[in-house]
Amino acid sequence: MNETEDELKNFITLNYKKLSADEISALVISPCCGAVTLFVGTTRNNFEGRKVVQLEYEAYTSMAEAEIKKICTDIRLKWPSVKHIAIQHRLGLVPISEASVMVAISSPHRAESLEAVKYCINTLKATVPIWKKEVYEEDYSWKENKECFWAKSEK
Template identity: 70%
Template sequence: MGDTEEPQEYIRISSEKLSADEVSQLVISPSCGAVSIFIGTTRNNFEGKKVVSLEYESYVPMAEMEIKKIASEIRQQWPSVKHIAVHHRLGLVPVTEASVAIAISSPHRGDAQDAVKYCINTLKATVPIWKKELYEEDGYTWKENKEYFWKKKDNI
């Protein structure tokens, strides 16, 4: 194994519950001293409304293609990045459970941390995954990420 180990991407979009342990184990490498992880969870409130859960839908083939594009951009910007894992959950995600789990390994922490931040910000702005917030009293609202809205607006 060692340093000849080929860089890998682990992309999964499914209704399975996400695991921080799983994504971190996927990216561990003997040549890397850093694994940076981001876990996005459902919070219980939004602008004064009590959120009970989120529901995610996606056009999976296009979403996977967009995430692969993000991985490619990460590799161009941070050539030292070794492995990239991006798992996104679809369907109902209750409060405190994870909707997205990202892990990236690199020899040094700076590149892994910067790449994870770039990954989640770009994912929210470009990947066709839609979020529905379900509230305790007022029903629900389909949410479009602000980042996605502004990106579309700038392209018009």
């Protein structure tokens, strides 16, 4: 990879493909960084005592991408040493144990990438218009993020 020192890259993906930890990690690796932090959010098989069969995600894609770009900008302001940011969210059906969201961030040292990834996933869940349908054995339920700013303002 032939990379200049000042190139900063953001990789934002919203699609129906299965997510890969290897692929997202490869996007953010840089010779000037000693840390790559990766968060993987997966579908669990239960919610509040109910058996979950799968999740299904829908998004207002253009608005979601715009909100994710804002998160990238905020990360770069808070942690100027961050090099590359990759954020991927799967749409459509996501079976049990498969990833629905991944965040990878590189920086010269681990503290910045660890803090930035935590900020990124928490902010994504609070601000990005992506909706989750939990499918149970007998029925389903659309879930809003409890952290979501628009859910709080409507109460």
